Amino acid sequence: MSEAALYDDQMRERIKAYPGTLTYVDLIRRNKRESAVLVVLMILLGGAIGAIMGGAIAMGASSKDLAASAAVGGIAALVFAGFGALWSWFGGSNAILRMSGAVEITPEADLELFNVVDEMRIAAGLPMPKVYLIPETALNAFATGRDPEHAAVAITTALRQKLTRDELQGVIAHEVAHIRHFDIRFAMLMATMVGLIVFACDALLRTSRYGMIRGGRSSNKNEGAAMIVILVVALILGIVAPILAKMIQMAYSRKREYLADAGAVELTRNPLGLAGALRKLSEDAEPLVEAANRGTAHMFIMNPLRTSRKARGERTSVFSSHPPVSERIARLLALTR
Amino acid sequence: MSGLIIGLVIAGLFVVVLIWFVAMYNVLVRKRIDCDNGWSQIDVQLKRRYDLIPNLVETVKGYASHESETLEAVISARNQAIAVSSDAAHAMEKGKAEGALTMALGRLMAVAEAYPTLKADTSFLNLQEELTGTENKIGFSRQHFNDVVARYEESRQTFPTTIVAALFSFQKRDYFTIENEAERSAPKVSFK
Numbered sequence: 001m002s003e004a005a006l007y008d009d010q011m012r013e014r015i016k017a018y019p020g021t022l023t024y025v026d027l028i029r030r031n032k033r034e035s036a037v038l039v040v041l042m043i044l045l046g047g048a049i050g051a052i053m054g055g056a057i058a059m060g061a062s063s064k065d066l067a068a069s070a071a072v073g074g075i076a077a078l079v080f081a082g083f084g085a086l087w088s089w090f091g092g093s094n095a096i097l098r099m100s101g102a103v104e105i106t107p108e109a110d111l112e113l114f115n116v117v118d119e120m121r122i123a124a125g126l127p128m129p130k131v132y133l134i135p136e137t138a139l140n141a142f143a144t145g146r147d148p149e150h151a152a153v154a155i156t157t158a159l160r161q162k163l164t165r166d167e168l169q170g171v172i173a174h175e176v177a178h179i180r181h182f183d184i185r186f187a188m189l190m191a192t193m194v195g196l197i198v199f200a201c202d203a204l205l206r207t208s209r210y211g212m213i214r215g216g217r218s219s220n221k222n223e224g225a226a227m228i229v230i231l232v233v234a235l236i237l238g239i240v241a242p243i244l245a246k247m248i249q250m251a252y253s254r255k256r257e258y259l260a261d262a263g264a265v266e267l268t269r270n271p272l273g274l275a276g277a278l279r280k281l282s283e284d285a286e287p288l289v290e291a292a293n294r295g296t297a298h299m300f301i302m303n304p305l306r307t308s309r310k311a312r313g314e315r316t317s318v319f320s321s322h323p324p325v326s327e328r329i330a331r332l333l334a335l336t337r
Numbered sequence: 338m339s340g341l342i343i344g345l346v347i348a349g350l351f352v353v354v355l356i357w358f359v360a361m362y363n364v365l366v367r368k369r370i371d372c373d374n375g376w377s378q379i380d381v382q383l384k385r386r387y388d389l390i391p392n393l394v395e396t397v398k399g400y401a402s403h404e405s406e407t408l409e410a411v412i413s414a415r416n417q418a419i420a421v422s423s424d425a426a427h428a429m430e431k432g433k434a435e436g437a438l439t440m441a442l443g444r445l446m447a448v449a450e451a452y453p454t455l456k457a458d459t460s461f462l463n464l465q466e467e468l469t470g471t472e473n474k475i476g477f478s479r480q481h482f483n484d485v486v487a488r489y490e491e492s493r494q495t496f497p498t499t500i501v502a503a504l505f506s507f508q509k510r511d512y513f514t515i516e517n518e519a520e521r522s523a524p525k526v527s528f529k
Contacts, residue, residue, distance in 0.1 A: 111463065115470030122378065123477040125371070125485065269480070 045248075046197055049241055050077020052234050053204045066230075077200060088192040093144040093152060093184070096299065100142075102132035102154040109133075113160060116169050117153060120176040123267040129153050129179060133160065139284040142299045143175035144184050151179045163277055170264055170274030174301055177263025183256045187299055190249050197245040205238040246319060253298035254323045261328055262335075271332040278302075278332070282325040297321045361501040368489040372510050375482035379513070380423050382475045383435065389471060390415045390442075393464045397445065400455035407441075407448050414441040428513065435475075442468065479513045486510045 054073015055066055107114040110133075117131055129145070132154035139159040145151035153175045163171065178184055265271045281302045297304055298321035394408050418434040421427055446465070449455055456462075489510055493502040501507075 111466050111470070115466065115473070119470070119473045119477045122382075122474050123481050125375065125378075125481045267477075 043193075045241060045245060046193060046200070047074050047078055049197060049200050049204060049237060050074040050080075052230070052237055053077070053200065053207055055230055055234070080196060080200075084192045084196050088188045089146050092188040092192070093146060093150065096142075096144050096188075097132060097152060097154065100134055100154060101136070102134045102152075104152075105131055105133050110160070112165065113155070113168070116165070116172050117176075120169065120173045120267055123173075124176050124180045126151075126176065126180060129176075133157055138304065139281050139302070140304050141171050141175055141301045143178045144188070144299060145179065146185050146188065147182065148179050151184060153179075159281070162280060166270065166273035167277035167280065169268055170270070170277045171301060173264035173267040174260050174274060176267060177260040178256070181256070181259060181263060183260060184299075187253070187256070190252060191298070194245045194249045198242045201238045201242045204234055204241075207234075250298065250319055250321050253321045257322050257328065258331060261332055265332065265335055271335045275329045275332040278325055278329050358501060361498050362505065365489075365492055365498060365502055365505075365507050368485065368492055369507065369510075371485040372482070372489050375478070375485045376425065379475065379478045379482055382471060382478050383418075383423070386438075386468070386471045386475065387415055387419055389464065389467055393445075393461075393468065396458065396461050396464060397449060397455065400452050400458070401448065404448050407445050411438075411441045411445050414438040425511070428511070432513070439472070483512050486512055 051070040051074035054076070055070040105113075110131075114131060118128060121128055126148040129143070129148070129151040130153075132152055134140075134154055134156045136156040137158045138156055139162060141153070141155040141159055143151060143153045153172065155171070159171070160168070178187075261274060264274050268274070302325070303320070303322045390411060394411060397404070398408060414434070414437045418431070418438045421431045421434045423431055449461070492498045493507050493509070
């Protein structure tokens with residue numbers, strides 16, 4: 001990919017939107033701050049759902065001690081979330097690699113790929129991650145693991161063949177940056193949390209229906225009114241919370257993608273390599289259906305579920321796991337000024 | 338009674354300041370260890386290059402034995418580079434010797450271009466990728482070393498860690514810089 005091909009007129013306009021003093025250090029600092037806020041929101045949401053569910057169950061059982069039941073529900077939800085986190089901590093990365101059909105390779109199989117991974121982990125000062133190839137014709141790559149000591153990078157064979165050494169270095173640097181920033185851990189825990197919230201809200205909707213039937217028989221008028229208020233809140237939350245959780249997760253994922261792009265430049269000192277690779281990735285519209293699903297989509301360098309309509313990624317919604325590619329390229333090129 | 342309260346407050350403040358000092362101290366020590374680690378990582382890669390060279394020279398000799406001058410230059414540059422101690426005190430000397438080695442290897446690779454049979458040899462191709470990879474790794478390990486030195490120096494020179502750094506005399510660390518003029522300056526072109 002030539003340098004000139006990256007700079008069309010539209011791109012020049014986009015680059016102008018970024019202040020000239022922007023460096024990868026600024027990007028990393030800003031993204032880290034905003035990411036922290038998102039995680040706190042996520043945890044608060046989980047606890048609240050548990051508490052309301054506890055309340056709804058108490059109502060169904062005509063228990064008088066609403067507050068205590070709510071507290072029990074809240075704590076139970078947090079404990080449940082804790083076990084989920086433990087599972088993803090120890091088994092998550094292997095599960096993801098297995099699901100994607102990735103095969104671990106040795107240096108003899110692809111010396112250049114190994115050298116590029118080695119170069120990037122040296123630049124980041126990390127131990128050598130395991131290297132996996134995904135035998136697929138779609139173009140994609142991802143990193144996983146709970147920390148840099150237990151990390152793995154995976155790339156599809158098609159992407160491996162299509163990139164120049166500089167572009168490959170950019171892609172690998174992006175994945176190593178995910179490892180270095182502990183995105184791989186956050187992404188895994190976040191995926192587990194969202195899964196649990198969706199599950200809990202489903203349970204919440206069922207229990208509030210139960211509460212509604214039982215609560216309707218209450219003889220005391222005031223108590224009945226209070227119950228209806230709580231049940232309405234439970235119903236709304238049960239419907240809204242999973243959507244909200246998904247939105248938060250995806251906002252978080254988009255931030256992390258920018259952060260990893262910035263981190264990749266910190267390692268290669270060459271924004272053009274990754275920018276060229278992203279351009280090639282965006283021109284490929286083949287979805288990675290075999291290796292990815294809604295649950296793991298946010299871990300890839302490019303949304304693996306993209307269709308040709310969305311391939312250019314010009315438009316983004318609150319449910320997009322990745323920022324628009326042109327925006328990512330613009331931010332990268334802004335660093336070359 | 339009020340004397341006791343004042344005493345407790347002072348003791349509490351003292352403990353807080355102490356904890357804060359220990360934390361600052363640990364940050365500085367950790368960053369200093371990163372610097373030492375970064376330095377030894379460069380050595381690992383340099384060592385790797387020394388180990389590759391005899392194999393490379395043997396392979397080239399098989400196809401281009403009469404290029405003995407270039408081959409000997411590589412061997413002697415390698416031996417000179419090995420002879421220089423790799424501790425921080427000899428950094429400048431080491432950098433120069435390594436620069437000379439890089440140049441000698443560059444000439445060897447240029448010579449190899451003239452031998453199509455050599456260029457088709459798989460073990461030569463593998464050695465070439467190994468060598469390019471190792472040279473990149475040397476570069477990236479130096480970049481990483483400068484990154485950790487920058488983080489250490491930032492802590493050492495900025496408030497409030499600079500107080501602790503001064504109290505426990507944390508020494509300044511130097512960046513890795515290329516001292517070899519030939520490597521640093523771009524070739525000059527003159528039109529006469």
